[in-house]
Amino acid sequence: MMTPSQPSSLSDCVLVVAASGLIGIITKSDVVRLVATGVDLATTTVEEVMSQPVMTLERSQCQNIELVWSFMQQHSVSYVPVLGDNQEIIGVMVSKSLMQCLGTKEENQRESEPTATELELERFFDITPSILCIAGFDGYFKWINPAFCKILGFTQSELKAEPFINFVHPKDRAATLAEMENLAAGNTTISWENRYRTKDGDYRWLLWTAKAYLAEERIYASAQDITERKTAEQALKDSEARWQLMLREANDGIWDWNVQTNEVFFSRRWKEMLGFAEDEIGNTLEEWSKRVHPDDIGWVTKVMEDHFAQKTPFYISEHRVLCKDGSYKWILDRGQALWDEAGKVIRIIGSYTDISQQQAALRKGKKAEIQLQQERDFSKAVINTVGALVAVLDRQGRIVSFNYTCEQITGYSFEEIKGQQIWEKFIPPAEKAVVRAVFERLLTGQVPNQYTNSWIAKDGSSHLISWSNTALFNAQGVVEFIIATGIDVTEQCQVWNKLENQYQHTKLLAEITRKIRMSIDLEEILQTAVTEVQHLLACDRVLIMEVRCNNIAVPISESILPELPPMLGYELADPLLVGEYLAKYRQGKILTINDLSTAPIAPEIKQLLEQFKIKAQLVVPILSQKELKGLLVAHQCHNLRQWQENEIQVLNQLADQIGVALSQAQLLNNLEELVSERTTELTTTNQLLQAEIAEREQTEADLRENQRKLAGILDNADEAIISINEQQQIQLFNRGAEKIFGYKAQEIVGQRLDILIPETSRPVHCQYINEFGKSVEQARTMAERGGNVYGLRKNGEEFPAEASIAKLPTREGILFTVMLKDITKRQQAEEKLQASQALLAKAEKIAKIGSWEYNLATQQLTWSEELFEILGFTNNTSIPSCQAIFERFHPEDWLLVKNTLQQGHRDGKPWQFNSRWVLPNGTVKYLESRGEPTVDRQGRVFKVWGTIMDISDRVQAEKSLQRSEQQLQLISDALPVLIAYIDNQQRYRYNNRTYEIWFGKPRSALLGVHIKELFGEDNYQKMLPYIRTALSGKTVTFEIQPTNERGNSYWMNATYIPDFDLDGEVKGFFSMIEDITDRKEVERMKSEFVSVASHEMRTPLTSIYGVIKLLCAGRLGELSPPGVEMANMALRNSDRLVRLVNDILDLERMESGTDTIERQQCDSGKLIKQAAETMESMAQEHQIVIETNPQSIEFWGERDPILQTLTNLLSNAIKFSPAGSKVWISCQKQEGEILFAVQDRGRGIPTEKLETIFERFQQVDASDSRKKGGTGLGLAICRHIVQQHGGKIWVESVYGEGSIFFFTIPQS
Amino acid sequence: MKKKRILFIDDEEDIRILASFCLELEAGWEMITASSGKEGIEIAASQQPDAILLDAMMPEMDGLETLVQLQNNPKTKHIPTIFITAKVQASDRRRFYAAGAKGVINKPFDSLTLASQISGFLGWSNQ
Known part of the structure; x- marks a missing residue:
């Protein structure tokens, strides 16, 4: 509640009164400050607002005004509420009024001091957070308020000591001085911003408002600190600049559609993209929708609607958009909407990306394809449509032709890579040298065997390409072009490798896992493991060592090449298998020795190992539950061996499996024995005891005897036998109990049973025994809800136990006898078994093998967890019925499954079959099932073990391989070339469809046919030398003219590529034959x-x-x-x-x-002179001077063509030189060759023409041949002549400044 | 000095006329012509010209064979023979020289300098 202290307009303070009394005083200056700082009154407390403390006086204390005045001075307060006798407010003393009351004396005294108003003002100045100051026209501050000092961190005197302009930021000084002049000029209030230096060197932005009073020569100014705002503004500016930059750089057009008003903002770039100026497009949705191609608008709208319905996270579409010039552009349109809480779209912001070029490239590719097909040159069309890469290279390895498949695989267009050297562009650095070497060999006419290399595509991906090459020879028998035909085998190879690895791996792992499941016979498991590993890794010796407790490793299983000394049977104190090595094995570390002779091992160890002829070895620890069980050791005795990572991995996985097997076998043995033994014992003991106790009651006479017996039993039993009376006091405590609980009988008899029970179970036990006493049962097993009961040993340890209780009514009441067995060990063993089973389950999961077991006698079927997983019964906890299982097999496999199982069960022989398995959702899995029945002595099957392995991945991979092979076959069938595989007996093993067309026989009839039979004796004799070459392992290409059955001769071009087996023997060869009769005719x-x-x-x-x-x-x-x-x-x-x-x-x-060229001795000097003389008249006609440097160098060449080259070049130089200029012709000797040069100061050649200028009719300007009288063939002829001589010709030119044509001729 | 007599053998009448005209005009030689190799050999034997100009591509008997026969005939073997031919391949030229030609002039020839070219091949000084 707020109460104005005085109702009149004079009131300048407010007293705040709460129920508890006066809590605050708000002065006028407080309010001013509140307003100035813009504090939110709703969230402000009174204390925060007050600038003066609440000081009150009682009425009696106000008698002396002077005292009151000094009180006020002392506490620096201007208002003092006065309280009445009941602490009620009766008035307020105001310092201003007091001062008036203090009389004229003080007033006079204060004349030189500020007046009351001045004082008030000064206070004002003191408390305001605004900057206030007065500056003189002399450039110095005259008066500064504390806020100003506080903001800048200077004291008043520091600020007053220097001209104020010194505190202004140097960059703002000129502007500030200008403002000062403006102020000094007139009577106006002016605002400006500038930066003031603070004491710590920073600058603060101040917004000034000032007015000058000319008469006083003073400027009154107030300012606000706007540094924060300025920083924010700058940040905004920066971020806006960045945003703009980003927009520009992204080159995207932006649109922002307010869905509710259908207003759309289109960015300048958006409009530019479509060819519009900023003001040519309005802000309506129609501007967007009317431009989308009519064919696209339907689905684009659909995509947009889906996004609006929040079905898609973004709106994204590629469509055509109409430009101003009427053309359509391909646009990638992306956007994201904003929804309100009701899920209604408010707006959507998106961007346009111009993808016309990509699309055009796509379309161009298609167009090119169509054009090509229209061309008569059929073979070219085939080249571009087959899935094979076809590239043509010239002698320098430059790409001359590059088919569509190449473009697709590499991502480069032909235009991009035309003329580049193949190894510079595609071959990874590591392979360059090899590829170049292959290429060099190709150039010598030897065609290397089919070989494979990698190409790096534009996007950086690597492709494995299998090549076969054909060389094209010119008439001189020199290779002119290389045609490389390749197939991208990347995927195939990957699939192959993956398949191969996976298959080997899975097979072995499956085999071992299966053995582990199938047989408890450890020896068999281990023997299988070593045999398989030796086979798989092609090792000379594989061992499994058991590590005994004395740290001696004993080989327990071995697979070895026959001629090597066995290690089985030796107890080895092999230092590599004990000591510090052992410690490492315990940590799961592997020992790899690639070469024993260089390995860092003590010589005596080497000697020991050499006894067993070991040259390289790999030792993998077999761990089971972190315990070192043994070692899996592989030896190489005949040679050194670099152990591969994947080999180590396989061994490691195997070791895991063996570990499982070992612990499994051990546990099973131990546990089963233990359990059965103990159970029998317990039962017997209990029965005996029962009988004895009953007897005792019947025959008092035999009591003593019986008691002795009983005591004997009691003493000898391993179990604790404890009797208690109805009060649960212990009456009897046998030795077994002493052993288990740690108490002596004499110290515990008479105590309550509770002492042996953990505290938490006591009440339950008590109740339990009472209930049992009342029940009609004679004996029962004791159990808590969790299964076991727990005992409490003297040392405070709790332990799990199995217990039974019996009661015997006696004269003293009911006697309870508890028989209890400590099962800590068994429980631990069980836990271990569980862990091991979990491990097994994991192993099954890795190998994707599930297992099952069927007992014919009990008809009990058990499944492993993984089997549920594989068969897709994941939600079931129980095994489905036989019928339900059977129906899941693919109907086509039913007969197979039924027959195999029936037969297996009948004959008792192991079986194996592959079948399909249909999941409820229709997915088909491929399963490999195996079964192994166990038969009794009569040969009847009583138990079946089985495994089921999911081989879907493998089958899929095989299928995809098959598909790719089919594709290849399709391609080879589609090629108008005879493609065949011929074995080393010269018989056909594969023919493509073209054979059927050529020879008019079905392919099946050609299989196994000898070449001689197909081509006839005469033709065969012509082919025989080449067939022999191919069978000797060399690729060969030849052209022969055979005769067909009707006696007509034709030309064929054939390539034979040998095919090698693993030993490098030729198994056969691939034959590719092309009918080139037409080509020959054209030639x-x-x-x-x-x-x-x-x-x-x-x-x-x-x-x-x-x-x-x-x-x-x-x-x-x-x-x-x-x-x-x-x-x-x-x-x-x-x-x-x-x-x-x-x-x-x-x-x-x-x-x-x-x-052909006829080389003779030539003299370069004479040739130059002769050329210059020949061209002299033409030069004169064009007013050109020919400068010669006829250096005489001897070389071998054909004179006339070289002269022709020189005159051609000179004639060009003259033709294109301005009248009155010079042309130069010279030569010089270089290493093994002569370099000729013809230089002019003509108009030069643009860079993009430097290469093509040597093509036919490729002048710089198409009109040149008419204007300059040339034929457009001169340079093509020159190039031919020079290349025929084995030289090179090129031009260096600066457009607009002239050209130099160079050519070289080898000296010999 | 005695007027030189030249025999021009070519199956094309236009060429015969043109060559005769300009050689008579430029060099003042006496021109006799034949339209086939066979005829040329006869005329050469009977008229004993100072030189024979011979086309290479003619029906029935081509220039090379004509030359061979001229060379084998004791009455004509001493007469220098020059080919005037459209065959411009280097291999052809080599064959012509090998058969005993004194020179080879390519068609189309320069009608103004033909005479001096021939004189040059035959080592005749310019008249």
Whole structure:
């Protein structure tokens, strides 16, 4: 409750009164401060608001005003409530009024001091958190309030000592001074922001409001600390900048759709993406929806709706969007919605990513495919459609052609990798050298066997590719191109390897596990283990050692190569098997010795091991429940051995299994004996006792005798026998009891039974015995709810026990006799058994093997846990009925299952079968079932052990392998090439479908047929040398011209690739035969054409050219001036035609390879001079000077073609040089070759043309041939000539500055 | 000096006319022509020209065989023979030289310099 102290407008304080009385005073300045700092009144307490403490005076204390005044001064308070006799507030003393009352004397005294208003103001200044100050026009602070000092950390005097501008941030000084001038200029209030330095060197941002009073030459200013706001603003700016940057960099367009209003914000980039300017697209949903391709809008909407319905975490779709220019762009559209609490969509924000290029690339790929198919060149189409990689490489290993499959597998387009060397692009560094070596061999015409290497795709993935290569020779017998055909076998290999490993692994593990389940015969298990391991790892000797308590390792099982000395039967104090090594084995560590001679072992140990011819060894500990049971040891005696990680792993797993077997066997033996023994004993004892006790009661006379007997029994029994009376006092305590409980009979007789029972069980026991006393039973087993009863030994230890109780009515009342056995050991053993069974279950789980056991006599069937898992009865705790089990087998397997089981049960012989198993959801599993019946002496089966292994993974892998093989076969059938596998007896083992077409016989009829039979004697004789080559292990490619059955001859190109078995012997070879009759015909026609065209075109040209020449020279009479001009035009053009025909025929001739070079001694100097002389007239015509450096170097080459090359290059240089410039022709000697160079200062060649310029008709500018009178073939001819000489030609050029053409010719 | 007499053997009439015309005009030689190898050999034997210009590709008897026969005939074996041919392959040229040709001129030839080319091959000084 708030009460104004005075009702008038004069009131400047508020008293806060609660039920308990006055709790606070709020002054006017408190309120001002409250408002200034923006404190939330709803959450503020009165104490927090008050700036002056609550000081009160009683009425009687207010008699002396001066005293009151000094009280106020002393406590620095301005208001003092005055209390009446009953502590009620009767008034408030106010310092201001007091001061007025104190008279004029003080007032006069205070004239030089601040007036009351000034004082009030000053207080104001003191408490306000705002910065207030007064600065003079002289640049110094005149007055500063404490808040200012506090914020900057300087004292008043420090601030006043320097011009205030010194405290302003250097960057803000100019602006601040400008503001000062503005202030000084007029009578206005001005606001600005600047930074002030604090004492610790930081800066604070201040927002100033100030006004100057010109008459006083002072500026009155107040400021607020806005540093926080500024920092926040900066952070916001930064983050906004980052966001913008991110948007820009991500290159995504952003849209933000307010679903409730259907208003959409589209970012600038979004609009740009579609080709629109910022203001061309409005903020409506329609702008988005009307642009989605009509074919896409349906499902895009569906995707969006699914997301709205929260079925999908994101909205994501790829669709086409209409651009401003009418084209469609592929867009990846992603978004995420915001929902309100009711699940209604409020808005969705998303982004557009332009994926046209990816899509275009995809479409382009398809288009290219279609175009290719349309081409007549069928083989090309096949190359691109088969699933095989086909790449064509030139002599430098550069990619000339690269089919679609290559593009798909590598992720590179042909355009990207065209002309690059294959090993630079695809081959991992480790394989480069090998691949290059293979390639070098390919170039020499030897075609290496099919080989496999890895390719690294664009995305970094590695592909294993199996290659077969074909070399293409030119007419000189030089390899010109290599055609590499490959199949990506990555998956196949992985599946193979995985399958192989898994299979071996599973098989062995399964075998051992099965043995462990099937047989308790430890020896058999161990023998199987060592035999299998020796076989699997191809070791020379495998041992299982038992580690005896004296740390001696005794071999208990061994598998060994026949010629080696056995270790079985020796007790070995092998130092590698004892001492510190043993300690390591106990920790599960493995000992690996790859080479005994270099291993860091003492020489005497080596000597010992050498006795057994050991060269390498691997020792794996067999642990069971952390106890070292034995060691699994593998030896290599004939050679050193690098033990592989996976081998060690297999051994380790096996050791686990053996450990299980060992502890299983031991436990079973021990436990069964123990249990049966003890049970019999207990029963007998109890029976005896009963009988004795009954007798005693009947015959008093025999009492003594009986008592002696009884005592004997009591004394000899291992069990505790304790008698108690109705009061549960112990009457009898035998030796067994003494042993078990640790009490002596004499100290415990007469005590209550409770002393032997753990405290928690006492009340139950007491009650129990009472109830038993009242029941009609004579004896019963004692048990607590959990199963066992617990006893309490003298030393306070509790132990589990089995107990029975009997009662005997006597004269003294009922006598209870408790017979009790300590079962701590048995329980421990049982726990161990349980642990071991858990281990077994785990082993089964790993191996995916379940086991079962059926007792025919009791008809009892038991399943292991894993079997439930495998068969999918996971929810069942009991075994389903035989019928239910049987029905789960696949109906097609019913007969097999039924027959096998019936037969097995009848004959008592082990069985094995594979079958399918159908789970309720329709999934089919593949199971391998084995059974092993046990027969009695009459040969009747009385028990069956069985295992069921889940082999679905294996079957799946086999199936997928089969599928990929089928695919391969499909491919090979689809190829228009004869593909066959021929064994080393030269008989067909596989033929593809093309054989059926060629030979008109079904494939089945070709199987096993000899090559001779199929091709006929004559053709076979032609093929025989190559067949022999293939069978000797070399790949061979050849072309022959056989005759078919109808007597027509045809050409075929064949490649034989030998196939080796594991020993490196040739098992047979792959044969690939292609009909190249058409190709041969085309080749022949082409060469004929060159020859005919050469004559048929030159003859008419000779006449035309000759006549025009005469005409121009005026030999046929004077022509009119236009006549001369026209005749010259005809001459120029016929001249060009002649050159074109020459060039075309030259090139055709060169490329057909019919022309070989005839090397003779040449002199580079003479050639250069000759070339320069030949071109001199042309140079003069173009006003070009040819500079020569005719260095004389001797070499072997054909003069005319090299001269032609030089003149071609010179002619180009002249043609493309500006008039008045120079061209240079020179040569120099390099290592083993001559380097010629022709340089000009012409317009140069753009970088992208540097390679293609040597192709036919590939001038820099398509119009060059017309303008410059060239044929577009000159450089192609030059390249041909140079390459024919074994040299290289290239150009270096700076566009706009000129070019240098280089070529090299080897000296010899 | 006696006017040189040249025999030009070519199955193409146009070429014969053109070659005869320009060699007479440029060098002032007396030109006689034959349209086949067989005819050429006869004329050569009877007229004893100073040189024979021979086309390589002719029906029935081609230039090379004509040359061989000319070389085997004692009446004509001394007459220098030059091929004027559209066959421009180096292997052909080598065959022609091997058979005894004194020179090989490619078609189409330059009608203005044909005479000087021939003179050059035959070692005749320019008239």
